[in-house]
Amino acid sequence: MAKGAVHITVERCKGCGICVEFCPTHVLGMSSAFNAKGYHPPFVVNGEKCSGCDLCGMYCPDFAIYGFKLPAPSVAGKAEGVKQ
Numbered sequence: 240m241a242k243g244a245v246h247i248t249v250e251r252c253k254g255c256g257i258c259v260e261f262c263p264t265h266v267l268g269m270s271s272a273f274n275a276k277g278y279h280p281p282f283v284v285n286g287e288k289c290s291g292c293d294l295c296g297m298y299c300p301d302f303a304i305y306g307f308k309l310p311a312p313s314v315a316g317k318a319e320g321v322k323q
């Protein structure tokens with residue numbers, strides 16, 4: 240199960256490919272589709288490999304992508320069982 244997820248704002252993207260190059264687990268690929276500006280945005284190829292490290296977000300010059308950590312299922316399950 241994926242530890243993280245990535246959000247792409249397709250219309251902000253200028254198609255530089257930096258996020259694809261720098262993702263350490265090869266989550267991203269470049270789409271063959273165009274956005275409204277005429278650039279090819281990235282898309283998620285291997286979502287289950289995303290760690291939520293946000294390297295893509297740190298390198299993107301256009302603030303068009305970011306990664307985030309997902310809550311661990313086991314921790315969430317324990318929290319639900321706690322009586323207060």
Ligand code: SF4
Binds near residue numbers: 254255257280281299
């Ligand atoms: S780094 Fe940003 S601008 Fe470049 S392809 Fe990725 S999302 Fe688009």
Ligand code: SF4
Binds near residue numbers: 290292306
């Ligand atoms: S958050 Fe990290 S693992 Fe996920 S797509 Fe971005 S760089 Fe790759």
